[in-house]
Amino acid sequence: MPYEAVNETVYTIAATAKGGRTGQVKSEDGVVDLPLGKPGSTSSPKANPETLFAAGYAACFNGALNLVASNEGLDTSESTVTADVTFGKTDSGFGLAVAIEAAIPGVDEAKAQELVEKAHEVCPYSKATRGNIDVTVTGRPA
Known part of the structure; x- marks a missing residue:
């Protein structure tokens, strides 16, 4: 299927990350506000x-x-x-x-x-x- 441009916006949200894979990510509405960790950590699992x-x-x-x-x-x-x-x-x-x-x-x-x-x-x-x-x-x- 070829590329289709969005021609009518239904919803837009932004999230900001700082610190890369071991930092923090937060959505502009505050719903997501998580510390991040590298994949595979079993001692202290975090989102990635x-x-x-x-x-x-x-x-x-x-x-x-x-x-x-x-x-x-x-x-x-x-x-x-x-x-x-x-x-x-x-x-x-x-x-x-x-x-x-x-x-x-x-x-x-x-x-x-x-x-x-x-x-x-x-x-x-x-x-x-x-x-x-x-x-x-x-x-x-x-």
């Missing part, structure tokens, strides 16, 4: 950019799933979406990959997969990452 990206992608994808399902007369409000974000080395530095799994009550495996593939087409996070990072989507009955 991958944590925040996973949370945002999972929430956005779940909204897209509910939208496409409601267009088909299905209620997926009890579905859950997990975005598993991987940070790793690439040939040119570092990169991300995402595996999305949706557990959808009341549908069979084929319908669950069909719904997540449709959600992947309309989810703004999916659109933003398409062609830039590896993203896999899997739907399963809950």
